[in-house]
Amino acid sequence: MIYRSHVLVCAGTGCTSSHSLRIIENFHKKLEETGYDKEVQVIRTGCFGLCAAGPVVVVYPEGIYYSHVKPEDVEEIVNEHIIKGRPVQRLIYKEHDESGVNTTLNDSDFYKKQHRIALRNCGMIDPENIDEYIAFDGYKALGKVLTEMTRDEVVDTIIRSGLRGRGGGGFPTGLKWKFAKAPESDVKYVCCNADEGDPGAFMDRSVLEGDPHSVLEAMTIAGYAIGAQQGYIYVRAEYPIAVKRLRVAIGQAREYGLLGDNIMGTGFKFDIDLRLGSGAFVCGEETALLASIEGGRGEPRPRPPFPAVKGLFGKPTLLNNVETYANICQIILNGAEWFASMGTEKSKGTKVFALGGKINNTGLVEIPMGTTLREVIYEIGGGIPNGKKFKAAQTGGPSGGCIPAEHLDIPIDYDNLISIGSMMGSGGMIVMDEDNCMVNIAKFFLEFTVDESCGKCPPCRIGTRRMLEMLEKITSGKGEPGDIEKLEKLAYNIKAAALCGLGQTAPNPVLSTIRYFRDEYEAHIYEKRCPAGVCKALLNYVIDPEKCRGCSLCARKCPAGAISGEIKKPFVIDPAKCVKCGACMEACKFSAISKK
């Protein structure tokens, strides 16, 4: 059945939580009522990327891009756009710059600079319809591999492409495949790490929700290359939509004989099962993940032996991240040289980032390696809201560090980010402005790692807790001279002595904020002052007597009864009673109250 128009509605996690499923329902209902349901098809897709504008609806063939659509807007879109051909102007996506012009999907600043390989099908196809995946060259790479390529050729192609692990470490993927292929063993495993745990990261979730078959196909290719017959996807149980779509996809692939015995009639056998993780951050570490799949406690173990030699159930195992797999089929189809032509000398291809924090276009972006941070934040990301000043971007989550304004023009790739004390990480990118206190940010990430430390090794279990205590001391105004040096010393010791990646990288947020924002630490310790005005213990709210008109509004808003004064005379805040909630400052009509 060929429809004259397609209405694509985003059903990623973000848009789903703002009722996109009801939007879909309303479209079906309204189209049926008006008798247009035979001409217009409604498709539920994965994430379009521009989550800040969600729920997103795109109408083809025009490519009209509606943002912030509510279920009750559907009636107007059908009546005006579908029936009468008049796009609903008030809902069309507008650029953030002053021009504020309406734009279609591909012409917007957000999409123009992106290059989508891993996300190529996200927001393009119905993830629960295998035929749509097949239409966009799905399972073609698997066909090519099984009928035209030897196992060595597959591994060699991945090596030559220069693809590096997208989970954060950046280990060359092809080499990993080679190591997993080398051992002679009748049983081997291919695993996929979908235990995305960094705060603020949602790249892998979006790939699984928007294009689950691309991961299944790539894992099957990997199974052929290394000689495995069974694959496992270790996915967080907190990703219910991703889990459901993976289940549907695996079912469809089995039905089409793309998983199971005798795939495509070639005699090759491979199957994939899901294993759900219960949200322990450490299970993103490879040895802990494999232990968890085996049914054991999710704890890391020393390496070597590496999983490629002795992995799941003691057998040689290949473990790659979701985004890494999402690149594989395109490399097989377009060739290693095509992939290697993108990016920088040592980092090829593209990288997906989950853009969040103080940024206009919160969402998912895929950029060629070597793009600068400035382009990501100011061009694709649409800049910082409310005209605030950029302070730093945090990449790599609790394992990474921050990039200050002076490095805005550094081309993003694995090695550059490490050289400036951060790391690529899995792709979370949190933008911070002048209102963020860097000491507090470091504390936030430390709280996370302390919570998530599995407790197996003392440097991580005890060391990170001591670091957190020191940071709490500093942010509560009890810091002493020498604290910064102590923090640094402890940080280096933890890095050197911890057992796994979690512990070894846990001090990074502290080290990198000390490196670039030592002045903020010093202000907290020596001047008992928080320059960004975040740390409550160091804050004092004061009323400027010059500006205060004595209206008493602040006194009435104050929940602690800390403000007193006479009408028409300046009021005062009693610091002993003040709970520093900021309600008075928001209430004041004369901007007479400030934080100091």
Add this chain to the structure above:
Amino acid sequence: MKTLQELEAIRQKTLNELNLRKNREDGIRVVVGLATCGIAAGARPVMAAFVEEINKRRLTNVTVSQTGCIGLCRLEPIVEVYLPGKEKVTYCKVTPEQVGRIVSEHIVNGSPVVEYTIGNFE
């Protein structure tokens, strides 16, 4: 179990259905005026006839879309046909019966059906 050939068949078939989601430079556009005036003059059956005819002939490079009032309400239903690299052709007072000829002569073979075009009504 599907063979490679069967997969290719699914690919071709589904691709036809997904065509309008792709940006195509060589695409032909049929635009039907569907404002109140157009609807009142019977543009709905005309549009349906285009969709049906194009489906029947499996023309994958043609999209049918709708537009608002062009301003010539007395000549509705109005249909505009855009061939790549050519000037648009405007048909007036189109009936569902005429659609077959417009599709076969103009869209498939590239020569507009002159007697249905706007020139004959002015």
